[in-house]
Amino acid sequence: MTEAHRRRIADLEAQVASLPASDRTRFARLFRLDVATGELVPPPKMEPWIIRQFGSLEVVQQQRIVKITNRHTLEGALFNELRASQPIEAPPGADDGDEAIRRSQGGPFCHPLDGTSIDTFGRVRGRFSITASNVAKYDGLHGVVVFDEHHPLRFTAEQVADYVDTAQKWAQAAHQADPQACYPLFLWNCLWRSGASILHGHAQMLLTRGMHYARVEAWRQAALHYRSVHNTDYFDDLIAVYRALDLAIDHGAACIFPTLTPFKERETHIIARNLDDDLKGALYRTLRTFVDHLGVRSFNLVLYQPPLAPVEEDWSSFPFVVRLIDRGDPQNNRSDIGSMEMFAQSVVTTDPFRVAEAVRAT
Numbered sequence: 001m002t003e004a005h006r007r008r009i010a011d012l013e014a015q016v017a018s019l020p021a022s023d024r025t026r027f028a029r030l031f032r033l034d035v036a037t038g039e040l041v042p043p044p045k046m047e048p049w050i051i052r053q054f055g056s057l058e059v060v061q062q063q064r065i066v067k068i069t070n071r072h073t074l075e076g077a078l079f080n081e082l083r084a085s086q087p088i089e090a091p092p093g094a095d096d097g098d099e100a101i102r103r104s105q106g107g108p109f110c111h112p113l114d115g116t117s118i119d120t121f122g123r124v125r126g127r128f129s130i131t132a133s134n135v136a137k138y139d140g141l142h143g144v145v146v147f148d149e150h151h152p153l154r155f156t157a158e159q160v161a162d163y164v165d166t167a168q169k170w171a172q173a174a175h176q177a178d179p180q181a182c183y184p185l186f187l188w189n190c191l192w193r194s195g196a197s198i199l200h201g202h203a204q205m206l207l208t209r210g211m212h213y214a215r216v217e218a219w220r221q222a223a224l225h226y227r228s229v230h231n232t233d234y235f236d237d238l239i240a241v242y243r244a245l246d247l248a249i250d251h252g253a254a255c256i257f258p259t260l261t262p263f264k265e266r267e268t269h270i271i272a273r274n275l276d277d278d279l280k281g282a283l284y285r286t287l288r289t290f291v292d293h294l295g296v297r298s299f300n301l302v303l304y305q306p307p308l309a310p311v312e313e314d315w316s317s318f319p320f321v322v323r324l325i326d327r328g329d330p331q332n333n334r335s336d337i338g339s340m341e342m343f344a345q346s347v348v349t350t351d352p353f354r355v356a357e358a359v360r361a362t
Contacts, residue, residue, distance in 0.1 A: 006357075026241050031070060034069075035065070037063065038062075039063075042061070067345070075263070077345065079348050129148060131146070134204065143170045143206075155284075160284040184207050185212075188300070188302075192330060194299060264341065266294065269324075285359065306320075
């Protein structure tokens with residue numbers, strides 16, 4: 001595909017219009033798409049600065065903004081590629097990321113048997129990791145998967161699979177200790193931009209009671225409502241739309257796609273019906289794409305999954321879902337989240353089609 005014919009999020013309206021009727025109908029069932037034009041009149045003295053910063057006056061005077069909302073989960077994003085060129089006044093951080101990681105060696109996660117707490121039901125030892133009990137807990141059952149590898153961005157396919165497997169074994173052990181707790185959540189916060197308080201590579205696992213965590217439950221209810229209204233599976237339709245738009249990448253039975261409604265930059269989802277080698281391989285592939293090809297240094301990752309035991313709610317069609325988000329340059333002190341993201345709708349600069357290209361090439 002030539003540069004002139006590359007798909008762009010700014011042209012999504014035309015792309016959807018060119019789809020076969022069945023795909024257009026499916027897209028409209030799932031998403032609302034609105035396009036707006038932002039206009040402004042710069043004073044003459046500002047024009048040289050605009051040209052230096054953005055390349056021309058015209059791109060600022062007429063800005064194409066794409067607003068996409070998932071009709072069922074009510075997640076959405078506003079895309080304006082011009083915002084990637086906006087000036088940043090926040091000073092960069094003084095510390096180099098690799099140097100900070102090197103200096104953190106020798107901390108408690110480097111000797112977890114002595115430096116971390118133990119869950120009352122003991123530890124789980126994986127091939128490349130070991131669990132600990134989180135000292136300051138999010139929930140009653142909150143564990144840490146401590147990686148043997150200190151550097152959080154150095155991982156192999158076998159190591160990533162082990163981190164997931166070790167977390168799952170921890171969840172099973174926690175469930176045996178507290179059978180009423182059966183709703184699991186796997187988290188991986190990488191470096192301080194993501195909220196990680198310790199630089200040594202690690203992930204986290206939680207198990208909660210009563211009902212799943214709010215945003216997971218919101219997805220479940222949205223999928224059930226979709227099925228009751230349209231008599232078809234929400235996740236199957238979602239994947240079909242991303243395939244029709246050439247945004248989906250199959251990795252065995254798992255499907256990878258950059259979402260059209262990201263919370264923040266480059267949010268990419270992986271959906272699979274089973275937590276198997278295909279899903280874990282797709283996760284490794286996506287992580288390596290982020291780190292090696294997209295320059296991502298800090299990220300948030302979560303795995304949504306059904307409960308570990310039978311419950312009253314209907315989880316029969318809920319798959320395993322990975323959500324992965326780039327959190328920006330760790331050396332930049334400017335926050336990537338503001339009032340829009342917290343209280344209204346996310347504002348995003350990264351084009352999902354460029355992310356799909358990178359994953360497909362990996």
